[in-house]
Each structure stands twice: as structure tokens, then as C-alpha cells.
Amino acid sequence: MITVSLISLGCAKNLVDSEIMVGHLHKAGMTVIPEAEKADVVIVNTCSFLDSSKEESINAILEAHQGRGMRKRRKEQKLIVAGCMAQRYQKELPGALPEVDAFIGLDQITKVAPIIVEIFAKERAKNAGGEPAPAPAFVDRHPTYIPDCDTPRFRLTPRHYAYIKIAEGCNHPCTFCIIPQIRGRHRSRTIESVVAEARRLVAEGVREINLISQDTTFFGMDTWERRPDPRTPVDSARGSALTTLIRELQAIPGDFWIRLLYTHPAHWSDELIRTIAGCGKVARYVDMPLQHISDRMLGAMRRETDSARIRDLVKRIRAGIPGIALRTTFIVGFPGETEADVGELCDFIRDTKFERLGVFRYSQEEGTRAAKMDGQLTAKQKESRWRRVMSLQKEIAAEVGKSCVGRTLRVLVEEPGVARGEADAPDIDGRIYVPKTLPAGEFAEVKITGCHDYDLLALPPGETPEEFKIAKQAQ
Numbered sequence: 001m002i003t004v005s006l007i008s009l010g011c012a013k014n015l016v017d018s019e020i021m022v023g024h025l026h027k028a029g030m031t032v033i034p035e036a037e038k039a040d041v042v043i044v045n046t047c048s049f050l051d052s053s054k055e056e057s058i059n060a061i062l063e064a065h066q067g068r069g070m071r072k073r074r075k076e077q078k079l080i081v082a083g084c085m086a087q088r089y090q091k092e093l094p095g096a097l098p099e100v101d102a103f104i105g106l107d108q109i110t111k112v113a114p115i116i117v118e119i120f121a122k123e124r125a126k127n128a129g130g131e132p133a134p135a136p137a138f139v140d141r142h143p144t145y146i147p148d149c150d151t152p153r154f155r156l157t158p159r160h161y162a163y164i165k166i167a168e169g170c171n172h173p174c175t176f177c178i179i180p181q182i183r184g185r186h187r188s189r190t191i192e193s194v195v196a197e198a199r200r201l202v203a204e205g206v207r208e209i210n211l212i213s214q215d216t217t218f219f220g221m222d223t224w225e226r227r228p229d230p231r232t233p234v235d236s237a238r239g240s241a242l243t244t245l246i247r248e249l250q251a252i253p254g255d256f257w258i259r260l261l262y263t264h265p266a267h268w269s270d271e272l273i274r275t276i277a278g279c280g281k282v283a284r285y286v287d288m289p290l291q292h293i294s295d296r297m298l299g300a301m302r303r304e305t306d307s308a309r310i311r312d313l314v315k316r317i318r319a320g321i322p323g324i325a326l327r328t329t330f331i332v333g334f335p336g337e338t339e340a341d342v343g344e345l346c347d348f349i350r351d352t353k354f355e356r357l358g359v360f361r362y363s364q365e366e367g368t369r370a371a372k373m374d375g376q377l378t379a380k381q382k383e384s385r386w387r388r389v390m391s392l393q394k395e396i397a398a399e400v401g402k403s404c405v406g407r408t409l410r411v412l413v414e415e416p417g418v419a420r421g422e423a424d425a426p427d428i429d430g431r432i433y434v435p436k437t438l439p440a441g442e443f444a445e446v447k448i449t450g451c452h453d454y455d456l457l458a459l460p461p462g463e464t465p466e467e468f469k470i471a472k473q474a475q
Contacts, residue, residue, distance in 0.1 A: 002030045002116060005039035007060055008156065010047025012212050012261070012427075014083060015156060016147070016165045018045045021082065021112045023152030028113030032154075036064055041078045041116055043104075046085035048182065050363040057085045065099040078119055080104060082112070088182045088367075090139040098135070105139030106183060110151070143169070143184040149196035160207045160412065160441035161426055166194050166245065167213035171222070172264065173302045174291075175369035176331065176362065179214055186215060186222045191240055195248045202254040207412055207443065208283075209249070210259045210425065217242055217267035236271060243275040250279040255443065257412070259425060261287045266304045268313055273320035283422040286317065289329040293348040294341040297334055300373070314352055325423035327356035332389055333382030334362045336375035342385050346392055355400050356429050357393045361386050394453070397430075401451030408447050408461055413438045419446070419458070430454035 004025050008018035021043065022032050036042045042064045046057035064079055082104040086093060093103055102119055104112060115138055146168045147153070155162055169184040170177075198209055213219065220240030221227065236243045242260075249258050258281050265288055276282050292298055295307045317324060330345060349357065361382040364371045409432070411419035416436040424430055433455060438444045446458035 002041060002120070003039045004030050004032050004041045004043060004116070005034065005036040006032060006043045006045065007036065007064065008045045009057055009060060010045075010049065010053060010084065012163045012210065013165060013214070014045060014047055016153075016163050016212070017083065017106070017109050019153045019156050020147060020151055021045070021109050022154040022156065024110055024113050025116075026154055027152045028117075030113060030116070039077065041080060041119075043080045043082055043112070046081060046083040048083075048085035048088045049179065050360075050365065052363070054085060057083075061097060061100065078102075078116070080112075080116070080119075082109065084182050086137070087139055087143065088178065090137050090141070094135050094137050100135045102135050103137040103139060105137075106143040107140045107145040108138045110145070111138070143182075144187070146187050146189055148189065149193045149200070157426070158414070158441065159205055160414075161210065162201050162206045162208075163210045163212050164194060164197055164201070165189075165213060166211050166216065166219050167222075170214035171218070172215065172266075172304065175300065175302050175373070176291075176334065176365065178365050178368055181367060183214065186213075186218055188213075188218075188220050188222050188240070191220070191245050191248055194245060195252070198249055199252055202252055202256055205441070206256060207441065208257040208259060208426075210261055211245075212261045214262060215264045215267070216260055217263040217272070219245060221267070243269075243271050246275050246279055246282060250281050256281060257283045257422065259283045259285060261425060263288045265290060265310055265313055268317070270316070270320070273317055276324075277321045284321065284323045285325045285327065285423050285425065286321075287327045287425065287428075291329065291331050292334070292341070292345060293330075294337075294344045297337060297341050300336060301331075301334065301370070311348075325355035326352075327358075327425070327429065328354050329358045329360060330389065331360045331362050332385040333377045335370055335373035335377065337362075337377065337385075342388065346389060349389065349392055349396070353396050353400070354393070355423055357396075358428075359386055359389045359393070397454050398451070401454070401456060404448045404456055405451060406448065408445060409458070411444055411446055411458070413440050413442055413444055415440050419444065421456075430456065432456045432458050434458050435460065 006018055006022060008015055025032055033039055044060050044064055047053040061081055078101040079099060080102045081100050086103040087105045090105065102115060104115060147165060167186060167188040169186045170180045171186045201209060219242045224239040263286060290310055291301055291303055293307050293310060298306055332342060364376060409421045411421050411432050413419045417433060419432045419434045421432055434446055445461060447461045448456050448458050450457040
């Protein structure tokens, strides 16, 4: 029996790919184990979005080859590189990483088991000089794969939450982003497929369903006979859309949250705002990367939105969905960015007071339009601007945290002593520290008693801090 160890890097979308690979390995009768040093095959599912993620992927590959403590892996052990980096550098990697036995692209994740069998069946022949030949690359040039509800999959998340990839690829022309070149054009699953998967997950006890894709708000629109203009608000009258999907998910019996991640501001509509407001199972949380607020920067980034539209959209979302927590990300240090642009961004953040916010230092990614632009900033400039914006957001986060003190919130307990509220996505946002007596994987009502940085402290309603301390001491 072949044993496999899988190392998954990158975002939640990559994690779903890893889960699909593990599902197919199990279906083929292979055993997946956590100890890389004991496995017959080690798979590294890589990320290649930023320079930092590429570096992390390469380090993971080399560590899998060397073993811990610089001990080389067993001669008979096979090393496979999968995911975004294998897809992006399909021509370069076989020659650059001779330690690797095979490279698997995004369309091959369902074929991982037969590829492993093929590797073992055909031990790499040595060339005349005794050196191994370049590893085979099982990579299609333009990915087209999208999972379905019956795709074999083994969840790697805790039992109480799961990710559903509702679409793959991206059609947006953002000048800083390499994702469309890696993952291809946007392609949506059917509503029936997503709902069937969600029903199964809820039946298995999942309490939170996180909807993910490169552009969640574009879901279904790629199937329309007449494609939407990203500068014009749209609704579901012309075909399948995220609003239709949300209403179908809302109708599934059970007690669970639906969380929206990776929404693009270009495709928001009043119908979507009304739909979220009217569906109680949808967490009062929206992840909407805005990237900047300066019209100069938005134009250079080709974000298909302008400052006025973003400001108006934020106001409409806040007014239309009471209690909503807005999460966004911004990029600082983009080519040509001035101090005035950063000042405008800081003013916008200060006025808007996003409940959750992250900042990226611009990464000059080869193959993108922005990489060739004039006005590239230094690492020191990027770092200074990053610190400026994050310092501001830390102040705002403290205000947001203090505003929660005294409120009673419904939380999902992650593990003994740690929970998340509706305003906190898994592995992204803050934590709520609760008594360890609350059962993991279940909902609970707690009263917020304090805050610290990005985290909150809470107790069950009616329980005093003294009782909490006694319970903690007893544990």
C-alpha cells in the first residue's frame, strides 16, 4: 500500500484542491499520513501569488527533499510538486528543481493517484552521464477544471466548518495580479451542484459554510448569454447569480452560518444587499478587497471601480445590512503611488472604520503589467507605508473592540477556550477567548467582557469574571 503525505500551502482555495487530492488518494486505496519522513510519496501543494509565497513553497519543497535536520529523504521516496507554482512555471521548474519527481498542474489534481502509480511504474531513467532526467510535468497550459458535488474530497478543516469553492478562475484585468494567468478564466459551478454539496456538509454537522472563489460576486454571470459590464450594477434577472445561490442555501434546514469571502466590488448590486439582509443564515460579514481608494491608483491597477463608486457601495452595504462587519485589503507601494495617494487612503480608512482590514506591500510579480510600470518604489518606502496604514488600523481595531464590550454575541467555538463571532472568518480574523467548558464545534451565546489588540474576551451571560477565573484554575 502506498503512503502519501501532503503539505498544503496558500489560501483556502488551494486547501480545497488539497482536499480533492486527498479524496482521490483515498479512493485509489492509498493511505495519507501526516509524517512526511515515513511516507512513500510527499506532495507539496504550492502557492505562487506573491514572491513571499513562492519563497515559502520553494523552502517547503527543499525541506521535503532534505528532511528535518538536513537529513536527505530516502532514495526510494518520491517528491511531487502540485498547485499554483507548478502551473505557473511549468516549463522552468523541471530543470530548476531536479530533486522533484513530478509536477502536477491544477487540472491534474483528480489524477494524482494514477500519476503516482505511473511514477513508481517508470523509475526515472538515468542519462548517459548518470544524472537523472528532468521530472515529467503533468500540466495543461490553460486550466479548465472545476469541482462538482460528487468530486471525491476529504476535508482538512475541523468538523464544524468547511469551504465550498463555487467557481474557479478570474476574468478581471488587475495589473498587479497573476492569478488569471495561473488559474484561467472564470468558470462557475451550477447552483444545484453547490447546494447539493452544502446539504451534505450540513448533514455531516458543519456549522459554517464559507463560499470561496477568485471572484465570488461574479458567480453564475459567466453563463449569461450577454455578459455583464463590470461598471454597471446587475441582478439575477438575466440568469444564475450569487443572490439566487444564497437564497437556495438559506432554505437548507439546519443551524449554520453562510460566509461570503473574496467578493469583488465591481459586481455588487442592491439585490445582493437586500438578499443578504433578508437571509438570517448569512453571517453579517463581507470580505471585499478594495486594494486602494485613490482614483489614480485604482486606474493604474485596472480595478474596474472608482473612488466614488466604492464610497457609495460601502455606505449602501452598511445602511442595507444592519450589523454588518466589513473586511477589506489594500495594497501600498504600488508603482507611482505618492504620499498624497497614501494620505487619501488613510483618510478613507479613518472615516470608514473597517471592522477588519489587512494591508499588502506591493509585490512586483513577473508576468504582470504592473511589473513593467515606471515608478517602482523601494522596499523601504513600501515598508514605511505599510507600517503607517497598519498603525492606523490598529487604533481603529481597538475602537471596534471596545465598542463590543458589554454586548452579547453568538459565537462558534473553535476549540476549548477559543471561539469566533460572525465578524471573524477562520484563520484570518481575531479570536474570542471563552471558558474552556464551552463545547467545541457548537454555537454559544457569550457576553463580551474585554478586548486586547484584535481579540475579545467573553463569558456566558450571567457568569461573573470571578467564576470564570475559578473555572480556569480548576482546568
